Amino acid sequence: MTEDEIKECFAGQLAAMQRGDTAALALMLAESYTLTHITGYRQPKREWLKQMGEDLFIYHKIEMRTLAVTINANRASSSARLIADVTVYGSRRTWRLQLDQHYEARQDALLVTDCVASTW
Numbered sequence: 606m607t608e609d610e611i612k613e614c615f616a617g618q619l620a621a622m623q624r625g626d627t628a629a630l631a632l633m634l635a636e637s638y639t640l641t642h643i644t645g646y647r648q649p650k651r652e653w654l655k656q657m658g659e660d661l662f663i664y665h666k667i668e669m670r671t672l673a674v675t676i677n678a679n680r681a682s683s684s685a686r687l688i689a690d691v692t693v694y695g696s697r698r699t700w701r702l703q704l705d706q707h708y709e710a711r712q713d714a715l716l717v718t719d720c721v722a723s724t725w
Contacts, residue, residue, distance in 0.1 A: 606710045611674045611681050614708065614715050619687075622664040627654040635709065635716040643702075643722050663692040679710040686725055701725050 614633065621629040631654060638650040656662050670686045687702045706720045 606676055606679060606681055606708070606715060608674045608676065610715055611676070611683055611708060612672060614717070615672060615683055615685065615706070616669075618717065619667050619669065622657075623667055625657060625660075625663065627658050630654060630657075633717055635711070635718045638717060639719050641719070641721040643700075643724055660692075661694055665690040665692065665697070681708040682706065683708070 618630065618633055620626075621633065631650075634650050636650065639647050640650075640653050641647045653662070666689070668688045670688065672683060672685045674681060674683045683704075683706050685704045685706075687700075687704065689700045689702050691698065691700060701724055703723045703725045704720055705723075707718045709716055709718050
């Protein structure tokens with residue numbers, strides 16, 4: 606696992622979010638993946654992807670401002686600051702989001718295990 610692989614994985618994740626490509630995201634995220642929203646709600650992978658598929662989460666545009674990566678053996682973490690134009694449950698807003706994620710190398714695949722979103 607290299608820093609470039611983490612950056613590529615993260616960029617792919619953001620691109621899939623902007624396309625609303627839940628099938629691609631399903632392959633990138635571990636089955637046990639959770640997304641902790643800025644509200645504190647810890648949402649399971651299947652629920653988040655289902656809601657994306659129902660257009661309850663629409664990522665119109667995401668601009669990455671910074672991305673820091675830390676690697677330790679077969680685990681890694683990233684911290685990214687983004688400007689995200691998102692519709693959530695019908696309300697559209699531009700957010701300054703920080704996404705803190707963890708990754709694991711599993712059976713020749715790099716998977717995101719969890720994400721915590723906050724504002725900056």
